Amino acid sequence: MIELILRRLGGALMILFGVAAITFMLLYALPADPAVQLAGRSATAQTVANIRHELGLDQPLLLQFVHYLGNLVQGDLGRSYTQKTEVMTLILARLPATLILMVSGILVEVAIGLTLGTIAALNRGGFVDRLVMTVSFIGVSAPQFVVALLLLYVFAATLQWFPMSGFGTFSHVVLPALTLGVLGAGWYARMVRSAMIDVLNQDYVRTARAKGVAERAVILRHAVPNALLPIVAMIGIDIGQFMGGVVVVEAVYGWPGIGQLAWQAIQQVDIPIIMGVTLISSLAIVIGNLIADLVAPLIDPRIRPR
Amino acid sequence: MSGDIRTAPVLSVDGLTVDALTDRGAKRVLDAVSFCLAAGETLCLAGESGSGKSVTSLSVMRLLPRASLRIVSGSIKLGDRDLTGLGERAMREVRGRDVAMIFQEPMTSLNPVMTIGKQLLEPILIHQGGNEASARAQALRMLDAVQITEPARRLRQYPHELSGGMRQRVMIAMALSCRPKVLIADEPTTALDVTVQAQILKLMRELKGEFGTSTILITHDMGVVAEMADRVAVMKDGRLVEIGSAVDIFERPTETYTRELIAAVPRIGARTGTDGPPAVTAEAKAAPLAEKSLEPVLAVQNLKVTYGARASLFGRKAGQLAVDGVSFELRAGRTLGLVGESGSGKSTTGKAVLGLIPYEGYVAIDGEELMDLSVRAMRPVRRLAQMIFQDPYASLDSRMTIGAAIAEPMLIHGIGDRTDRADRVAELLRRVGLTPDVASRYPHEFSGGQRQRICIARALSLKPKLIVADESVAALDVSVRAKVLDLMLELQETEGLAYLFISHDMAVIERMSHDVAVMNGGRIVEYGSRRAVFENPEEDYTRRLIAAVPIPDPSQRHLAMTG
Amino acid sequence: DETPVKGATIVVTYKDDIATLDPAIGYDWQNWSMIKSLFSRLMEYTPGTADLVPSLAESFEVTPDGLTYTFKLRKGVKFSNGRDVVASDVKYSIERAVNPKTQGPGAGFFGAIAGFDDLSGGKAEGLSGIETPDDSTVVFKLSRPDATFLHVLAINFASIVPKEVVEAEGQDFGKKPVGSGAFILKDWVIGQKLVFEKNPNFYVADTPKIDGFTVEVGQEPLVALLRLQQGEVDIAGDGIPPSKFLEIKNGPDAADIIVDGEQLQTGYVALNTRVKPLDNVKVRQALNMAVNKERITRIVNGRATPANQPLPPLMPGYDKDFKGYAYDIEKAKALLAEAGFPDGFETALYASSTDPNPRIAQALQQDFAAIGVKAEIKALANANVIAAGGTEGEAPMIWSGGMAWIADFPDPSNFYGPILGCAGATQGGWNWAWYCNKDLDARAIAADSMSDPAKKDERAKLWGSVFTDLMADAPWIPVFNERRVVAKSKRMGGPGNIYIDPTRVINYDAIYVKQ
Amino acid sequence: MRIAREFLRRPTAVFGLIVVLLVVIGALAAPLIAPYAPDEQLFDGLTLEGAPIGPDAAFLLGTDTLGRDLLTRLLFGARTSLIIGVVANGTAVAIGLGVGMLAGYLRGPAGNALMRFTDLMMAFPALLLAIVLAALFHPSLWIVAMVIAMVNWVQVARIVYTETRGLVERDFILAERSLGAGHGRIVFRHVLPHLMPTAIVWGTLGIATTVLLEATLSFLGVGVQPPEPSWGNIIFESQSFFTSAPWLVIFPGIAILLTALSFNLVGDALRDILDPTQRGRM
Numbered sequence A: 001m002i003e004l005i006l007r008r009l010g011g012a013l014m015i016l017f018g019v020a021a022i023t024f025m026l027l028y029a030l031p032a033d034p035a036v037q038l039a040g041r042s043a044t045a046q047t048v049a050n051i052r053h054e055l056g057l058d059q060p061l062l063l064q065f066v067h068y069l070g071n072l073v074q075g076d077l078g079r080s081y082t083q084k085t086e087v088m089t090l091i092l093a094r095l096p097a098t099l100i101l102m103v104s105g106i107l108v109e110v111a112i113g114l115t116l117g118t119i120a121a122l123n124r125g126g127f128v129d130r131l132v133m134t135v136s137f138i139g140v141s142a143p144q145f146v147v148a149l150l151l152l153y154v155f156a157a158t159l160q161w162f163p164m165s166g167f168g169t170f171s172h173v174v175l176p177a178l179t180l181g182v183l184g185a186g187w188y189a190r191m192v193r194s195a196m197i198d199v200l201n202q203d204y205v206r207t208a209r210a211k212g213v214a215e216r217a218v219i220l221r222h223a224v225p226n227a228l229l230p231i232v233a234m235i236g237i238d239i240g241q242f243m244g245g246v247v248v249v250e251a252v253y254g255w256p257g258i259g260q261l262a263w264q265a266i267q268q269v270d271i272p273i274i275m276g277v278t279l280i281s282s283l284a285i286v287i288g289n290l291i292a293d294l295v296a297p298l299i300d301p302r303i304r305p306r
Numbered sequence B: 001m002s003g004d005i006r007t008a009p010v011l012s013v014d015g016l017t018v019d020a021l022t023d024r025g026a027k028r029v030l031d032a033v034s035f036c037l038a039a040g041e042t043l044c045l046a047g048e049s050g051s052g053k054s055v056t057s058l059s060v061m062r063l064l065p066r067a068s069l070r071i072v073s074g075s076i077k078l079g080d081r082d083l084t085g086l087g088e089r090a091m092r093e094v095r096g097r098d099v100a101m102i103f104q105e106p107m108t109s110l111n112p113v114m115t116i117g118k119q120l121l122e123p124i125l126i127h128q129g130g131n132e133a134s135a136r137a138q139a140l141r142m143l144d145a146v147q148i149t150e151p152a153r154r155l156r157q158y159p160h161e162l163s164g165g166m167r168q169r170v171m172i173a174m175a176l177s178c179r180p181k182v183l184i185a186d187e188p189t190t191a192l193d194v195t196v197q198a199q200i201l202k203l204m205r206e207l208k209g210e211f212g213t214s215t216i217l218i219t220h221d222m223g224v225v226a227e228m229a230d231r232v233a234v235m236k237d238g239r240l241v242e243i244g245s246a247v248d249i250f251e252r253p254t255e256t257y258t259r260e261l262i263a264a265v266p267r268i269g270a271r272t273g274t275d276g277p278p279a280v281t282a283e284a285k286a287a288p289l290a291e292k293s294l295e296p297v298l299a300v301q302n303l304k305v306t307y308g309a310r311a312s313l314f315g316r317k318a319g320q321l322a323v324d325g326v327s328f329e330l331r332a333g334r335t336l337g338l339v340g341e342s343g344s345g346k347s348t349t350g351k352a353v354l355g356l357i358p359y360e361g362y363v364a365i366d367g368e369e370l371m372d373l374s375v376r377a378m379r380p381v382r383r384l385a386q387m388i389f390q391d392p393y394a395s396l397d398s399r400m401t402i403g404a405a406i407a408e409p410m411l412i413h414g415i416g417d418r419t420d421r422a423d424r425v426a427e428l429l430r431r432v433g434l435t436p437d438v439a440s441r442y443p444h445e446f447s448g449g450q451r452q453r454i455c456i457a458r459a460l461s462l463k464p465k466l467i468v469a470d471e472s473v474a475a476l477d478v479s480v481r482a483k484v485l486d487l488m489l490e491l492q493e494t495e496g497l498a499y500l501f502i503s504h505d506m507a508v509i510e511r512m513s514h515d516v517a518v519m520n521g522g523r524i525v526e527y528g529s530r531r532a533v534f535e536n537p538e539e540d541y542t543r544r545l546i547a548a549v550p551i552p553d554p555s556q557r558h559l560a561m562t563g
Numbered sequence C: 001d002e003t004p005v006k007g008a009t010i011v012v013t014y015k016d017d018i019a020t021l022d023p024a025i026g027y028d029w030q031n032w033s034m035i036k037s038l039f040s041r042l043m044e045y046t047p048g049t050a051d052l053v054p055s056l057a058e059s060f061e062v063t064p065d066g067l068t069y070t071f072k073l074r075k076g077v078k079f080s081n082g083r084d085v086v087a088s089d090v091k092y093s094i095e096r097a098v099n100p101k102t103q104g105p106g107a108g109f110f111g112a113i114a115g116f117d118d119l120s121g122g123k124a125e126g127l128s129g130i131e132t133p134d135d136s137t138v139v140f141k142l143s144r145p146d147a148t149f150l151h152v153l154a155i156n157f158a159s160i161v162p163k164e165v166v167e168a169e170g171q172d173f174g175k176k177p178v179g180s181g182a183f184i185l186k187d188w189v190i191g192q193k194l195v196f197e198k199n200p201n202f203y204v205a206d207t208p209k210i211d212g213f214t215v216e217v218g219q220e221p222l223v224a225l226l227r228l229q230q231g232e233v234d235i236a237g238d239g240i241p242p243s244k245f246l247e248i249k250n251g252p253d254a255a256d257i258i259v260d261g262e263q264l265q266t267g268y269v270a271l272n273t274r275v276k277p278l279d280n281v282k283v284r285q286a287l288n289m290a291v292n293k294e295r296i297t298r299i300v301n302g303r304a305t306p307a308n309q310p311l312p313p314l315m316p317g318y319d320k321d322f323k324g325y326a327y328d329i330e331k332a333k334a335l336l337a338e339a340g341f342p343d344g345f346e347t348a349l350y351a352s353s354t355d356p357n358p359r360i361a362q363a364l365q366q367d368f369a370a371i372g373v374k375a376e377i378k379a380l381a382n383a384n385v386i387a388a389g390g391t392e393g394e395a396p397m398i399w400s401g402g403m404a405w406i407a408d409f410p411d412p413s414n415f416y417g418p419i420l421g422c423a424g425a426t427q428g429g430w431n432w433a434w435y436c437n438k439d440l441d442a443r444a445i446a447a448d449s450m451s452d453p454a455k456k457d458e459r460a461k462l463w464g465s466v467f468t469d470l471m472a473d474a475p476w477i478p479v480f481n482e483r484r485v486v487a488k489s490k491r492m493g494g495p496g497n498i499y500i501d502p503t504r505v506i507n508y509d510a511i512y513v514k515q
Numbered sequence D: 001m002r003i004a005r006e007f008l009r010r011p012t013a014v015f016g017l018i019v020v021l022l023v024v025i026g027a028l029a030a031p032l033i034a035p036y037a038p039d040e041q042l043f044d045g046l047t048l049e050g051a052p053i054g055p056d057a058a059f060l061l062g063t064d065t066l067g068r069d070l071l072t073r074l075l076f077g078a079r080t081s082l083i084i085g086v087v088a089n090g091t092a093v094a095i096g097l098g099v100g101m102l103a104g105y106l107r108g109p110a111g112n113a114l115m116r117f118t119d120l121m122m123a124f125p126a127l128l129l130a131i132v133l134a135a136l137f138h139p140s141l142w143i144v145a146m147v148i149a150m151v152n153w154v155q156v157a158r159i160v161y162t163e164t165r166g167l168v169e170r171d172f173i174l175a176e177r178s179l180g181a182g183h184g185r186i187v188f189r190h191v192l193p194h195l196m197p198t199a200i201v202w203g204t205l206g207i208a209t210t211v212l213l214e215a216t217l218s219f220l221g222v223g224v225q226p227p228e229p230s231w232g233n234i235i236f237e238s239q240s241f242f243t244s245a246p247w248l249v250i251f252p253g254i255a256i257l258l259t260a261l262s263f264n265l266v267g268d269a270l271r272d273i274l275d276p277t278q279r280g281r282m
């Protein structure tokens, strides 16, 4: 167990190093010059050169990278070019919001996906199945922005059930989580459906029925936990999608998450922030997969190490 | 009707007819099946695969898959209640309490993510109510009854932590926990080792005595039938062709089908006093094969196979020694039977001698040492040695027609052109008793026996000298099994094939082999001529294996007696 | 009732984070207004106008040669940490803005102060041209006359900061600013909101008129507008998105909600004078004639007026009699033929990828196509467009929308040096036309030397002629002067020009909630 | 022949095929059937205030914010979107299939290295990669398509890897090896066909998401460049107009959904038909 975790952490470090190296090289290959960007229109050439020098951008790329890594090891992600603030501070300020949104979004999408997928599997081939699959398809193909605004118009602006924007209370998280959940549930519904069809054909389901277990309990107690297994792995992958994909939802609901920070930084070529966010999301993905690997044995005792 | 309690049926099935709904219309699966089950009686349902045994039992439980199978007519009476008309709710009450069921696969019949305890408690809580504690006590008693050691610990364990035999005991405990009137056991021991099977059968007989449960036992193993049945019902093509007392069925079968079935059953000890398998072709009968060649087709010395060894951050992981220093040799035209309990390393040996998995030691096929041969250099050797796997379905590519599958070895080895190959495929199909026009069909469109013939045809297409047959008939019906075995013998006689014949079925090994090697824990514990091993076993282990085989003769029941 | 309510606080929203409130660094249109209100400067503008008045300075004197400025500081002004503002703070603050270590973009504005080159070149620690004979006197010595110098002292970079706080906070000063302006930053929740509170000790009477304001960031403009209509938000800082503009403008509340006013802005296409065939003046003139500016203003729902010269109408020196190049396709074609391109040519048009700029680029593209010029559109992130513009020979045409922002101060010189003068035509510069006319540069310097306030009008005329004359070379296509449209809640009072203040965007010091 | 017959027996599949064909024909014949030129900003296409015009007789599906005919744009946009949705997504699936299969089949150090690389790519924020790649190469349709392929193959590779690992353990692969089949033969004739269902599912399910990803890239200024229409960028450009000019979102949205759904229906049918074990069943 310990060995497994250590091995995975070692792998994670390698991955993070790789991500850092690739991101760094790619960012510096970009044509945009952060110094020019920062100096603004009225700056003189001297000012631009000064800024470039102060940011260390006039040093050889490799040296910059080594320098960056050196700081990274000490937990220093550098300072934002535009905000002049520690990137770590900026990220830490926004991380909780993103984590809350991510967790609740995943909960909603798994809940919806599990329900719809199970219903579809139970009605396999029938009308309900087709309907559910079509609905899940709409979810997969719907533009985020429109769905987010639609929910906002209906539930916040018109019905006023939830606040339109902000962060802090439970009612704030409902709409953003719902938006993400509705959009992501399609994938889960499909996955759950095929997993459930698989599980429902298993012998132990028949055994449960032969014991006189009620159909609801057969599904909820016997089938669903087994169908959850492939879903857990999927959640691990999903975390990555979330870290990058929440920008729009965050923007619409004024949610102070990492996505907005990343989006602004990309537009302003604020390299320290981009690097920081990239590393954090990679870390989240790696940890997500690690957690998925560690959670899987909780659900499936067969892969529990002894 | 007489008032005799002994004969008043607990369960009576009358004119049960079941249709399967396919997109080509309804297909009759059960046709007017009628039988009854007296209190405390064991009725065995026998018959070939697909004859409707499982459908019958599932009908009684009303667990037929709703989408595809439907009871068309007939009644199933439990006491005076007709189960066919019962609502789902009422039926749930019946299931597990009045009628309980055990399935063939103990591996998959228990929910892998639930503890044994939870699963055992479930029917007790549902049907007897009461609190957790009393249910737990009941569960512990049941585990005790099925002779599971440390029952309290088992309750916390998960299915995968138990052996196959233990799992099946848990299934039995679960089925009997509410003291049902009727127990249906669908192939309860097929997936188990002979020795374990013997224990389970013994247990079932004991429990029957203790609980007085009426049992419907489904099996295609006539040995088991003879061992267990009070009465036997023989099914074929959805019909119940014959029903009668066990002794009657075995000694005085009236239907031809029943007679064939009984005749096809291999009996251990049947070949006592002979040196080799029976001759099946006319020529062989006329002139038994002499020792043709002294040159071994397969020579194995000190073979070792280790699984799961790998280098890791924390040093090398040792892995598990699955085969530990096995040596034997096999000459042309002869069969070496490799027998042993599950997990003893038989399959591993079979794969290793064909170079399919990494091994240590010396293996030579037709004088050529395999070690370190590249895929390319290996190819000529592959022509000489082929493998037939246990599960014919799994060993055929489900997305390839069987014609293509049989032609493929020739394609790989660049033999003949298109028409040559087509001719050879047709010839091979005929050779294994199929018609050439089936070449364009896919594996799933065949029965198990037919698939195994196809695998044999594929193995033969390169005219090999050696065939490794790993449990090649284990999945087949008795009657089909006999035919496939005969086919293999015939091929040996005409083509001079050598077989490494792997099986855990002592009777089959006895019938097929010239020599026998008994494996246990990765080693060969006994090795010698078949006659020596079977008639004069030196090892206790071998003796136990032989003793555990059920004898298809109701008059010779022995399992319940032995300790 | 238009009288201000006492004790009101309001909510302002923006989409993007507020970058920094460090006056030496902050340089975008969101933080510009906030920095203005957090700090005070020697000079200031009367709210809603471009009229310069002394602010932290009580009075000032200029020597006739225009090289020495002496300021007397107002007494008793305190930083929000309680310390008095003294002359050395002024010296420190401006030196800090110039010091390369600060990484400030505004250093160049102070180029006229003696000793500037030494400090910005790293050869000195301070500016020899700033002297503080006593705690309430600051003397600036210039190395050349600079007519814009008083404006320079009114821009954010000249804000006065307390040395000890800056040194204590280091780079974090921008997040924990301390100044002597109308407001104090109370709280900053990163990524969520900034809370500003009224400075009770502010030296201007009756200012500010609200008790505070909260800036909520990360707000999608569309949603901000929705919240504004419901009264949750008072000023939607990003204005009205195009998709909502007509709906609101034609709605019943339009008069209460919309403030629509001119700003010091010109949207233009920079024509790269160093890229073939745009190096040919006739080609550039032809392109100027090809653009249907009326239609483009229609695309932005009439939120702009067509332009014909670089200077916006509100800027001193704007020549309202100048005709520029009229929309004339036939003449444009003829000119192209004269230049040797009767069948047109292929080129590229760069633009910011934020709405509505790609749309405007497409309209331009269609206009160019009408005279045979096939312009491939490259709609890129701002940073990439800016990089292409600052690389010689890279971008033939650039639509400035989304990047060319509003003037730093209301003086025509601010529209010349970096974007049309020779100094800007360098690697990484903002003169995307790469236009360099030595003759005009000389006239520009001459105009900037006329620092005598009496010659104000003459100077404006001189500047105006620089811009109209350069149109003969047609380095730009001036397309329109965009008006700024702000959405405010109904309760907000005051004239429009304090919401679209020519020098500070939103004038937080002047806005108020009405009864 | 059999495939065609089986296919025609499924009404949903036939519906899907018809829609797909209509879209393809619409895309190919766009210049012939479109009422206007694709980039023509019509004078009548905007109101005097500059608002787009809703569906009417002159503009069947209305106009966009530059006064261009939406129907025309959708027809021409089908070309781009098909290339992105089908080609780019197809390439991604192909790469994922290749990498996953190779890694799963090889195992050992080589397979491990491939999977570590995949893990790395997986941990890399996809959108960022897309943005940087697209900014490095000047954006054009084909570059965008390739960028999307570069980004999207990762998940497919993961899933295919797991599946291949399972397949390789199966007896029939062992049987092939015992017959002396070379690696190429095993991989292409025996492993690949069994991965087709996965490939088809991802190939069809990914269409909609890919089309939308292209739009996101356009929005960031690294996608297909204007005025070239694509369904994604039509939606994206005008998504904030969905209350004032809903047709600008609804019609392209329907186009994406219907096309993706149709591909999916066709894919589902093909998957069943090509799987011989499903023969004769519905």
Ligand SMILES: Nc1ncnc2c1ncn2[C@@H]1O[C@H](COP(=O)(O)OP(=O)(O)OP(=O)(O)O)[C@@H](O)[C@H]1O
Binding pocket: B020, B021, B029, B047, B048, B049, B050, B051, B052, B053, B054, B055, B056, B065, B068, B069, B220
């Ligand atoms: N769900 C189903 N749908 C359609 N036909 C079915 C279904 N289940 C069973 N059948 C058919 O019913 C017949 C009887 O099957 P059944 O499973 O009862 O055989 P069996 O005697 O138990 O065989 P085995 O020894 O292989 O278990 C077979 O022909 C089978 O194809």
Ligand SMILES: Nc1ncnc2c1ncn2[C@@H]1O[C@H](COP(=O)(O)OP(=O)(O)OP(=O)(O)O)[C@@H](O)[C@H]1O
Binding pocket: B307, B308, B320, B322, B340, B341, B342, B343, B344, B345, B346, B347, B348, B349, B504
């Ligand atoms: N791929 C594998 N990886 C690790 N261990 C294995 C593997 N295959 C088999 N083993 C282990 O090797 C031992 C021998 O297995 P093998 O399959 O050879 O037994 P067997 O005699 O063929 O049994 P059975 O009768 O059940 O087929 C067993 O303990 C088994 O668990």
Ligand SMILES: [Mg+2]
Binding pocket: B053, B054, B055, B186
């Ligand atoms: Mg059965």
Ligand SMILES: [Mg+2]
Binding pocket: B346, B347, B348, B471
């Ligand atoms: Mg085996």
